[in-house]
Amino acid sequence: RKRTVVLISGRGSNMAALIEAASDTSYPAEIVGVISDQPEARGLRVAAARGIPTRTIVRSDYASKAHHDAAIDAALNGFNAEIVALAGYMRLLTAGFAEKWAGRMINIHPSLLPSFKGLEPHRRALEAGVKVHGCTVHFVTPEMDDGPIIAQAAVPVLAGDDEASLVARILKAEHPLYVLALKMLAEGKVAMEDGKVRFSAGTGLVENA
Ligand code: GAR
Numbered sequence: 001r002k003r004t005v006v007l008i009s010g011r012g013s014n015m016a017a018l019i020e021a022a023s024d025t026s027y028p029a030e031i032v033g034v035i036s037d038q039p040e041a042r043g044l045r046v047a048a049a050r051g052i053p054t055r056t057i058v059r060s061d062y063a064s065k066a067h068h069d070a071a072i073d074a075a076l077n078g079f080n081a082e083i084v085a086l087a088g089y090m091r092l093l094t095a096g097f098a099e100k101w102a103g104r105m106i107n108i109h110p111s112l113l114p115s116f117k118g119l120e121p122h123r124r125a126l127e128a129g130v131k132v133h134g135c136t137v138h139f140v141t142p143e144m145d146d147g148p149i150i151a152q153a154a155v156p157v158l159a160g161d162d163e164a165s166l167v168a169r170i171l172k173a174e175h176p177l178y179v180l181a182l183k184m185l186a187e188g189k190v191a192m193e194d195g196k197v198r199f200s201a202g203t204g205l206v207e208n209a
Pocket of ligand 1: 009087
């Protein structure tokens with residue numbers, strides 16, 4: 001099973017979904033650690049309660065973003081991580097870090113990328129009046145919420161939705177999507193090659209042109 005570390009900044013509901021899926025030993029990834037940049041992140045307590053080792057690595061303890069990322073990299077190596085899953089990690093990673101983990105690091109974002117990258121995607125989707133919103137799991141590249149798309153789930157925007165109702169509907173779609181995408185990566189069914197997503201033969205999934 002692929003040794004996977006989850007990076008969080010807050011609630012950790014996607015992290016909890018991955019921990020839950022990986023508690024089944026037939027799942028091809030195991031969650032061996034959780035790293036947070038926020039000491040108060042609720043996800044840290046959730047992980048600890050499930051017996052998962054946690055580390056808090058705070059940006060202000062380091063002279064630069066590069067030093068902070070180097071400390072995270074060292075912690076990942078300490079966990080012997082093979083895969084990194086960003087789950088509500090709300091900090092842009094340095095290009096060097098992203099390149100080092102290229103093809104082995106994935107992220108979930110609550111929009112149908114490449115629409116609505118960045119902060120408050122739900123609010124901006126409501127403002128734009130889109131009728132379909134959703135979530136995306138993608139390989140991490142140096143640009144924010146960019147990188148080859150592994151999987152997406154579409155969710156309807158309904159009359160009367162506000163940000164909270166849309167957030168909740170999308171979050172429900174995020175959890176199984178992330179479990180699926182990590183499974184595919186851990187079993188080698190998806191890879192990043194030349195900056196594009198490649199699926200193994202027989203999956204029949206859509207690749208970058
Ligand atoms: C999730 O909706 C995730 O997609 C989003 O933050 C939330 C974290 O919730 N991530 C981003 O916006 C990344 N750009 P969680 O801590 O309960 O998983």
